[in-house]
Amino acid sequence: xxxxxxxxxxxxxxxxxxxxxxxxxxxxxxxxxxxxxxxxxxxxxxxxxxxxxxxxxxxxxxxxxxxxxxxxxxxxxxxxxxxxxxxxxxxxxxxxxxxxxxxxxxxxxxxxxxxxxxxxxxxxxxxxxxxxxxxxxxxxxxxxxxxxxxxxxxxxxxxxxxxxxxxxxxxxxxxxxxxxxxxxxxxxxxxxxxxxxxxxxxxxxxxxxxxxxxxxxxxxxxxxxxxxxxxxxxxxxxxxxxxxxxxxxxxxxxxxxxxxxxxxxxxxxxxxxxxxxxxxxxxxxxxxxxxxxxxxxxxxxxxxxxxxxxxxxxxxxxxxxxxxxxxxxxxxxxxxxxxxxxxxxxxxxxxxxxxxxxxxxxxxxxxxxxxxxxxxxxxxxxxxxxxxxxxxxxxxxxxxxxxxxxxxxxxxxxxxxxxxxxxxxxxxxxxxxxxxxxxxxxxxxxxxxxxxxxxxxxxxxxx
Amino acid sequence: xxxxxxxxxxxxxxxxxxxxxxxxxxxxxxxxxxxxxxxxxxxxxxxxxxxxxxxxxxxxxxxxxxxxxxxxxxxxxxxxxxxxxxxxxxxxxxxxxxxxxxxxxxxxxxxxxxxxxxxxxxxxxxxxxxxxxxxxxxxxxxxxxxxxxxxxxxxxxxxxxxxxxxxxxxxxxxxxxxxxxxxxxxxxxxxxxxxxxxxxxxxxxxxxxxxxxxxxxxxxxxxxxxxxxxxxxxxxxxxxxxxxxxxxxxxxxxxxxxxxxxxxxxxxxxxxxxxxxxxxxxxxxxxxxxxxxxxxxxxxxxxxxxxxxxxxxxxxxxxxxxxxxxxxxxxxxxxxxxxxxxxxxxxxxxxxxxxxxxxxxxxxxxxxxxxxxxxxxxxxxxxxxxxxxxxxxxxxxxxxxxxxxxxxxxxxxxxxxxxxxxxxxxxxxxxxxxxxxxxxxxxxxxxxxxxxxxxxxxxxxxx
Numbered sequence: 001x002x003x004x005x006x007x008x009x010x011x012x013x014x015x016x017x018x019x020x021x022x023x024x025x026x027x028x029x030x031x032x033x034x035x036x037x038x039x040x041x042x043x044x045x046x047x048x049x050x051x052x053x054x055x056x057x058x059x060x061x062x063x064x065x066x067x068x069x070x071x072x073x074x075x076x077x078x079x080x081x082x083x084x085x086x087x088x089x090x091x092x093x094x095x096x097x098x099x100x101x102x103x104x105x106x107x108x109x110x111x112x113x114x115x116x117x118x119x120x121x122x123x124x125x126x127x128x129x130x131x132x133x134x135x136x137x138x139x140x141x142x143x144x145x146x147x148x149x150x151x152x153x154x155x156x157x158x159x160x161x162x163x164x165x166x167x168x169x170x171x172x173x174x175x176x177x178x179x180x181x182x183x184x185x186x187x188x189x190x191x192x193x194x195x196x197x198x199x200x201x202x203x204x205x206x207x208x209x210x211x212x213x214x215x216x217x218x219x220x221x222x223x224x225x226x227x228x229x230x231x232x233x234x235x236x237x238x239x240x241x242x243x244x245x246x247x248x249x250x251x252x253x254x255x256x257x258x259x260x261x262x263x264x265x266x267x268x269x270x271x272x273x274x275x276x277x278x279x280x281x282x283x284x285x286x287x288x289x290x291x292x293x294x295x296x297x298x299x300x301x302x303x304x305x306x307x308x309x310x311x312x313x314x315x316x317x318x319x320x321x322x323x324x325x326x327x328x329x330x331x332x333x334x335x336x337x338x339x340x341x342x343x344x345x346x347x348x349x350x351x352x353x354x355x356x357x358x359x360x361x362x363x364x365x366x367x368x369x370x371x372x373x374x375x376x377x378x379x380x381x382x383x384x385x386x387x388x389x390x391x392x393x394x395x396x397x398x399x400x401x402x403x404x405x406x407x408x409x410x411x412x413x414x415x416x417x418x419x420x421x422x423x424x425x426x427x428x429x430x431x432x433x434x435x436x437x438x439x440x441x442x443x444x445x446x447x448x449x450x451x452x453x454x455x456x457x458x459x460x461x462x463x
Numbered sequence: 464x465x466x467x468x469x470x471x472x473x474x475x476x477x478x479x480x481x482x483x484x485x486x487x488x489x490x491x492x493x494x495x496x497x498x499x500x501x502x503x504x505x506x507x508x509x510x511x512x513x514x515x516x517x518x519x520x521x522x523x524x525x526x527x528x529x530x531x532x533x534x535x536x537x538x539x540x541x542x543x544x545x546x547x548x549x550x551x552x553x554x555x556x557x558x559x560x561x562x563x564x565x566x567x568x569x570x571x572x573x574x575x576x577x578x579x580x581x582x583x584x585x586x587x588x589x590x591x592x593x594x595x596x597x598x599x600x601x602x603x604x605x606x607x608x609x610x611x612x613x614x615x616x617x618x619x620x621x622x623x624x625x626x627x628x629x630x631x632x633x634x635x636x637x638x639x640x641x642x643x644x645x646x647x648x649x650x651x652x653x654x655x656x657x658x659x660x661x662x663x664x665x666x667x668x669x670x671x672x673x674x675x676x677x678x679x680x681x682x683x684x685x686x687x688x689x690x691x692x693x694x695x696x697x698x699x700x701x702x703x704x705x706x707x708x709x710x711x712x713x714x715x716x717x718x719x720x721x722x723x724x725x726x727x728x729x730x731x732x733x734x735x736x737x738x739x740x741x742x743x744x745x746x747x748x749x750x751x752x753x754x755x756x757x758x759x760x761x762x763x764x765x766x767x768x769x770x771x772x773x774x775x776x777x778x779x780x781x782x783x784x785x786x787x788x789x790x791x792x793x794x795x796x797x798x799x800x801x802x803x804x805x806x807x808x809x810x811x812x813x814x815x816x817x818x819x820x821x822x823x824x825x826x827x828x829x830x831x832x833x834x835x836x837x838x839x840x841x842x843x844x845x846x847x848x849x850x851x852x853x854x855x856x857x858x859x860x861x862x863x864x865x866x867x868x869x870x871x872x873x874x875x876x877x878x879x880x881x882x883x884x885x886x887x888x889x890x891x892x893x894x895x896x897x898x899x900x901x902x903x904x905x906x907x908x909x910x911x912x913x914x915x916x917x918x919x920x921x922x923x924x925x926x
Contacts, residue, residue, distance in 0.1 A: 024491035024562060027609060029587070029926035031486060032493060032559070059524040061542055072621055074608075079524055079542065096495070096557075099487060099926075100609045102617055124492070145537075146490060146563045154565055158535055463492035463562075 122459025136444025151276030223397030236315030491562030585922025599907025614739030686860030699778030
């Protein structure tokens with residue numbers, strides 16, 4: 001059964017000591033093994049030959065050997081972090097060994113023999129949360145930070161880890177708590193029919209809170225895009241050079257390029273970072289009527305993909321008629337998605353053609369000769385306009401947070417309704433408590449074992 | 464041109480500061496970036512927001528952020544190692560970051576911008592050697608230690624890194640230096656025809672030294688085998704179950720097993736650790752006359768492989784005639800290589816057959832049913848007898864060391880000849896100096912840039 005740690009997660013008593021490799025697995029110059037828990041220092045001391053580690057200060061480093069039955073497993077450096085001055089707020093020991101998987105395995109086995117337990121994924125960060133070292137949204141940001149691969153996603157995770165996100169929510173929550181307590185007071189005096197919580201003030205606050213919630217909920221789309229990459233669809237008629245452009249953009253041969261129209265059947269995605277913004281480029285099956293069934297499915301998927309894109313790069317063949325081009329541009333405008341209309345194969349342009357094409361707002365590239373690509377990248381950045389976003393803005397990028405925000409909003413709307421069509425204070429108090437609960441789920445003020453399990457199981461072991 | 468650092472490698476002045484990722488690449492909970500050189504503390508201090516690191520003691524750890532143009536790249540822990548109390552004997556700074564390749568790359572780029580230089584492979588250990596922190600054979604052992612994957616190879620590298628190997632050589636070298644100086648003295652008094660170095664004493668010493676050299680040279684075979692794995696050939700007639708046995712031993716499907724005789728054309732090698740000893744199991748093409756040309760090459764290779772093996776596991780089909788079996792056992796005895804004759808497909812044995820087979824010294828397994836495999840492993844260990852070797856024994860495992868030892872031996876033999884067929888003291892002195900030079904090459908008392916380049920280029924970056 002799922003246990004609820006209401007408000008005080010740090011009431012959980014942790015008595016065992018966990019161990020795991022903290023650095024990436026594989027061969028390196030060094031590797032770091034991490035212990036956390038009340039027996040950390042005792043366990044390392046029982047296998048360490050050097051100074052008596054139990055007598056050393058926090059944040060100091062000690063050279064010595066790790067020995068098992070008189071055999072030296074390695075020469076190591078041991079770093080001590082004494083509670084609460086550590087990542088987990090427990091005693092933490094970091095052992096810096098030579099970076100051999102064999103040595104790491106031997107030492108971890110020995111530490112387990114001496115009383116440590118192999119850590120589960122994310123268990124160090126879970127302990128940091130349970131011991132009050134960070135709130136839940138900060139803990140989640142640690143995982144985001146480690147997997148961030150662009151400047152934008154990195155800055156967003158960093159800001160969340162450092163509490164920017166939580167601060168804003170915490171502030172909202174405190175205001176609500178104030179009203180909840182006022183209404184609770186009314187319940188105590190219910191026979192007297194008094195209103196300690198002014199209904200108009202409450203409405204005012206809820207409008208104010210809803211404003212912030214809206215902003216946060218709206219930011220999700222942007223936050224999600226920055227975390228997972230801006231989806232950009234490359235579309236256009238068959239054989240216009242979509243796969244070639246994708247290859248040039250990615251600087252490698254991912255898509256199958258061929259002279260035969262209709263070669264690209266499935267959509268191919270790949271990521272690329274332009275000026276710190278992560279893009280997901282999506283190559284698509286050529287849009288055209290086709291008798292080939294497999295390809296027909298591909299065309300359907302293309303329309304789907306276009307619908308979800310933040311930007312469409314639409315390639316045009318310079319040898320198409322002006323009518324055809326005009327038709328396609330009209331189609332693009334109808335999509336209501338930002339697009340760039342780009343003439344590929346610009347090497348085929350005659351002066352006459354160039355003149356005629358001037359009536360349209362077009363960019364020009366030659367994917368085959370890699371010409372105009374840098375200008376295209378600049379145009380893409382300009383269109384999505386994400387690189388200019390201040391990293392001080394609070395962006396929601398976590399679907400769990402989005403859901404909690406939406407549920408908070410729902411509960412607050414019920415409070416508003418309850419004020420408009422008067423209900424008793426106890427029902428009003430219930431709806432406010434619901435809103436408080438959902439907000440608390442984000443920062444971890446309210447958690448369940450299931451929720452924690454779900455969040456931390458996605459971490460890597462050792463974090 | 465190759466420069467010789469005779470005797471005093473530490474005379475080289477190192478003025479720049481190097482930086483590299485020290486932990487394995489890839490995603491982990493944390494990563495460690497290492498700086499070494501005179502500007503280490505200054506460089507980190509210029510990007511670190513927290514305490515003033517230039518005022519902190521050696522072997523202490525400091526929490527703070529790394530910032531670039533006001534943007535936080537990461538929250539980090541910085542460990543300080545002030546010269547000469549560090550791995551390289553220079554000022555060393557280790558930065559423990561969140562284990563994201565993006566963060567690591569960003570921070571290294573920033574440190575380079577602030578004056579550090581990207582380290583070359585093995586450059587930290589090279590500096591440790593140049594600054595007198597370890598001799599050359601110890602530095603080489605660091606690389607061996609990191610790549611060690613069995614208890615035996617690990618212990619051998621650990622012993623060498625801790626100086627066991629060098630001590631013995633250093634002692635030999637000092638004795639020789641004594642004689643060299645005596646003979647130099649004779650040169651000064653050459654007109655008086657005196658012998659300060661008693662020729663019989665010198666001969667006695669050289670015999671004594673040669674004894675040790677022999678022992679070290681002989682140990683190479685064993686050391687090499689422990690480092691690279693004991694080569695064990697699995698041989699036997701076609702279709703007797705060699706590939707099946709290899710698969711069972713390796714617990715995975717590496718070799719193509721088929722009912723068709725002659726399936727295994729090339730030799731397949733794979734490694735396995737039994738009781739801390741590393742084995743290389745080699746599956747071979749069945750030995751038989753064959754019309755198939757490709758297979759014929761395979762059979763030739765098998766004979767080659769058998770010649771280089773430490774042990775042959777020879778599989779016998781229980782349905783062969785007693786004559787055939789007897790013939791094969793005679794062939795095996797003629798090889799002068801330890802072997803284990805093993806009846807496979809023991810499930811096909813009748814009581815009558817078992818009785819007849821008792822005349823031979825055979826083991827019994829069923830590779831298909833994985834029966835008798837543990838007993839076979841024990842028998843293999845018993846035969847190669849490596850697991851009982853004391854790890855206190857000095858073993859040479861490095862081909863470079865072997866060559867230097869052999870050259871030393873050659874020079875000493877010329878000294879002996881020179882004593883027997885008297886030559887002038889100056890020629891004698893020359894041969895002794897040669898011997899000293901080759902011995903010095905092992906410990907690094909004598910080095911050239913080419914030699915160092917050759918050794919350290921095999922290290923990983925960051926070590």
